[in-house]
Amino acid sequence: MKQPLLEVKNLSVSFKMKSDDVSLKDNLAxxxxxxxxxxxxxxxxxxxxxxxxxxxAHAILGLLPNNAVVDGEIYYNGKLIDNDLLNYLRGNEITFxxxxxxxxxxxxxxxKQVRNCSxxxxxxxxxxxxxxxxxxxxxxxxMYPFQLSGGMARRVLxxxxxxxxxxxxxxxxxTPGLDLESARKTMNYFKALAEQNKxxxxxxxxxxxxINYSDHLAIFxxxxxxELTKAKYFKDGIEHLKHPYTKALYESLPSNGFKPIExxxxxxxxxxxxxxxxxxxxxxxxxxxxxxxxxxxxxxVKCNYDFRS
Amino acid sequence: MIxxxxxxxxxxxxxGYILKNVNFNISSNExxxxxAKSGYGKSTFAKVLxxxxxxxxxxxxxxxxVISKRGFYPVQLIYxxxxxSINPKWKLKKAISENGEIDEMLLDTLGIRNEWLDRYPNELxxxxxxxxxxxxxxxxxxxxxxADEITASLDGITQAQIWHSLMxxxxxxxxxxxVITHNKELAKQVCTRIxxxxxxxxx
Numbered sequence: 059m060k061q062p063l064l065e066v067k068n069l070s071v072s073f074k075m076k077s078d079d080v081s082l083k084d085n086l087a088x089x090x091x092x093x094x095x096x097x098x099x100x101x102x103x104x105x106x107x108x109x110x111x112x113x114x115a116h117a118i119l120g121l122l123p124n125n126a127v128v129d130g131e132i133y134y135n136g137k138l139i140d141n142d143l144l145n146y147l148r149g150n151e152i153t154f155x156x157x158x159x160x161x162x163x164x165x166x167x168x169x170k171q172v173r174n175c176s177x178x179x180x181x182x183x184x185x186x187x188x189x190x191x192x193x194x195x196x197x198x199x200x201m202y203p204f205q206l207s208g209g210m211a212r213r214v215l216x217x218x219x220x221x222x223x224x225x226x227x228x229x230x231x232x233t234p235g236l237d238l239e240s241a242r243k244t245m246n247y248f249k250a251l252a253e254q255n256k257x258x259x260x261x262x263x264x265x266x267x268x269i270n271y272s273d274h275l276a277i278f279x280x281x282x283x284x285e286l287t288k289a290k291y292f293k294d295g296i297e298h299l300k301h302p303y304t305k306a307l308y309e310s311l312p313s314n315g316f317k318p319i320e321x322x323x324x325x326x327x328x329x330x331x332x333x334x335x336x337x338x339x340x341x342x343x344x345x346x347x348x349x350x351x352x353x354x355x356x357x358x359v360k361c362n363y364d365f366r367s
Numbered sequence: 368m369i370x371x372x373x374x375x376x377x378x379x380x381x382x383g384y385i386l387k388n389v390n391f392n393i394s395s396n397e398x399x400x401x402x403a404k405s406g407y408g409k410s411t412f413a414k415v416l417x418x419x420x421x422x423x424x425x426x427x428x429x430x431x432x433v434i435s436k437r438g439f440y441p442v443q444l445i446y447x448x449x450x451x452s453i454n455p456k457w458k459l460k461k462a463i464s465e466n467g468e469i470d471e472m473l474l475d476t477l478g479i480r481n482e483w484l485d486r487y488p489n490e491l492x493x494x495x496x497x498x499x500x501x502x503x504x505x506x507x508x509x510x511x512x513x514a515d516e517i518t519a520s521l522d523g524i525t526q527a528q529i530w531h532s533l534m535x536x537x538x539x540x541x542x543x544x545x546v547i548t549h550n551k552e553l554a555k556q557v558c559t560r561i562x563x564x565x566x567x568x569x570x
Contacts, residue, residue, distance in 0.1 A: 106522045108492035209405055234519045235447070237404045237549050263522055266552065310523035312552035318527035322478070322495075 061136065062094035063257040064118070064152075064226055069130035070328070071110070071117050084127065086326045087113045089281045091130075095226065095257040100248055102260045102268045102289065105278030105307070106323045111261045112157065115228050118259075119154050120144045134226075153219035155229040159211040162203040168214045169199025172221060181221075188217045192247065209240045216247055227251055228259045233267065245271040266311055269293045277304045280333035281326030286358040300359045302338045332362065368395040368430055370416070370442065370511050370543060376424030377411055385411050386422070388569045391562065395510060395543040398534070400554035402547075403564035409547050412564065413513045416545065417444035429510060439466075443504035447516040449496040453488045459499050460484040466506045477502055477532045494525035501529070505536060512537070515547040530557050 071088040088110040095101045103111050116122050118132060120141075132139045134147060148154075163171055173185045189199060192213040203211055212232060219227055229248065233241040241264070248258050249271050262268045269275070272289035284301045291298035296308050309317045321337040332338070335345035344362040352359045359365060370393050377386040385408045393399045403409050414420045416427055418440045426433045429441060446452050453462050463469060463484075474481075477498045488496055497517060504512060514533070518526035534557060537544050548554050554561055 104522075107494045107520070107525055109522075207406060231520070235405075235516065235549070238551070240405060241549070263520065265523065307523050310527040312527075312550065312556045316527050316530070316553075316556045318524055318531055320528075322480075323492075 060096055063097050063135060064095040065133040066091060066093050066114070066118070067131045067133065068092055069114070069117060069128070069132065071113055071122065072127045073123075074125040074127060086328060087281055088117070089326055089328045091281070091283055093276055093283060093286065095259050097225065097257045098252055098255045099273040100252050100258040100260055100271060101274045101276060102262060102272035103276045103278060104262060104265050104268070106280065107263075109278040109323060110281045110326065111278050112230055115154065115230050115259070115261060118228065119148055119152065150222050151224055152226045152228070153222065153224040155215050155219050155227065155232055157230040159203070159208065159215065162211060162214065164203050167200055167202060168206065172214060172217050174221070184221065185217070188220060192217055208235050212236065212244065216244070220251070224256065226257045226259070230261045231263070232260070233262065233264055241267055265292065265307070266313055277301065277307065279303045280323050282333060282360060284334065284360050288356055291357075300357065300365045301361055302340050303334045306337070368510055368541070368543070369393070371428045372416060372425065373428065374425040375412070375415055375422050375427070377408070377415060377420070377422050384570045386415070386568055386570070389425075389567055391567060393511065393543045393545060395541045398537065398544040398546060398557055398559050400546045400548065400558035400561040401564055402549070402551070402554060402561060403568070407564045408568055408570070409564055410515060413444055413515050413545070413547055417442045417513055419444060439506065439508045441508055441510040442513065443509050443511070444513045444515060445500050445504060445517050447519050449493065449500040450488055452500055453496065455488050458485055458487055459491070462488075463499055463503045466503060473502055473505055473536065476536055478528060494521045494529070497521065497529060501533060505540065505542070509540070509542055511543045511545065513545040513547065516549070518553070519548070519550070526553070
């Protein structure tokens with residue numbers, strides 16, 4: 059059996075609130091979350107805005123702010139990631155493509171940024187080869203970020219992430235604001251990275267685009283993964299999906315009816331009941347009980363409704 | 368009511384044209400999608416129509432009168448990132464009171480909960496904040512709204528919720544909407560007509 063490159067086990071993240079008021083509880087962002095990323099595959103994370111998708115990425119990379127409290131384990135190639143290992147992995151074997159192009163240094167030419175300021179011949183050569191691969195013209199390495207179009211700046215960010223031959227690439231919303239052609243091109247870059255046996259974790263709202271390129275989907279709601287499934291199932295139709303939130307998300311997409319459901323995502327909590335119950339069409343008394351994890355051949359659903367029956 | 372842009376041209380100093388000879392019109396009972404590849408001037412056109420930048424050529428009219436730059440501008444722009452358009456140091460109650468009294472019915476249609484009014488922008492999610500950005504531009508003087516990728520950073524359910532509310536409000540208040548988006552399926556769902564800027568921008 060294939061071994062996961064990255065395994066997140068029972069991860070919880072909360073933020074300590076700056077307040078003298080003791081009645082204010084810490085703010086929970088992710089609760090008891092587990093997932094695996096395999097080499098050669100694209101794992102796409104979708105779900106509600108504010109459900110903890112970006113926080114998961116920041117937690118894997120150790121980029122959370124100081125008031126964050128992290129519980130749980132993250133394994134890389136079977137080894138528990140501690141500070142020393144993370145310091146080695148980050149930027150070398152695990153790289154990150156951040157959400158916003160404002161992460162580029164506005165005062166440094168982009169070629170130099172991508173080379174991490176190195177002027178070694180072989181590194182310059184590598185950067186130039188990567189720029190070429192990502193359709194960045196020869197002049198672009200001498201440009202400052204403000205001189206680039208949004209699409210070019212995103213390709214520079216992708217270039218940064220592959221300079222060191224990483225094994226795991228995490229990309230946070232790499233396509234909003236791009237026209238369809240550029241967005242498809244970007245997704246093909248990730249597909250090509252997966253074909254080089256790298257593991258790719260992709261966070262996006264553009265499910266309609268992402269399912270055509272992804273292997274697995276993790277659906278987030280209120281700090282929990284409610285369903286892990288194959289991208290193919292999402293593409294094949296709503297009858298192949300299980301969790302009521304996943305189905306509601308499916309039906310809300312413009313190409314699938316554009317039907318919203320009422321209500322809002324609640325704050326993340328670790329109470330025993332289901333977070334989605336107040337908006338759920340299947341709501342029953344059992345939804346107040348501890349939420350069951352149902353494992354299927356290639357799926358996982360967190361719900362008290364039995365999908366076998 | 369008809370909003371009309373005649374022979375709009377725009378260029379920065381030392382650059383080529385971004386917009387050239389653009390003619391466009393929309394009536395208050397329409398929702399017109401503007402689509403085009405990156406770099407065809409969609410966002411610049413939105414800024415010209417809403418009075419955020421001054422065009423180099425041409426004029427923008429409502430019912431054959433050039434829109435006055437004094438007082439409340441009847442064409443309002445909503446962006447993709449509400450956190451950039453709302454003062455981070457104001458509670459939301461203050462932010463939406465800026466344009467006059469708070470309309471409870473409107474907040475209800477947009478799904479804004481009362482307790483959010485006492486929060487600061489960074490205490491709300493992107494979807495919650497975008498509802499405020501919309502509420503803030505709906506006044507009795509608003510005649511047209513430009514929605515520039517307003518739901519591109521939101522999940523599908525929130526996107527559908529916000530668009531359904533906005534369509535309801537625009538019908539009730541007779542406000543025309545210009546929809547800028549890369550998402551063709553979304554444009555098909557919300558627009559009554561779609562214009563490709565690549566065809567009408569003669570750069």
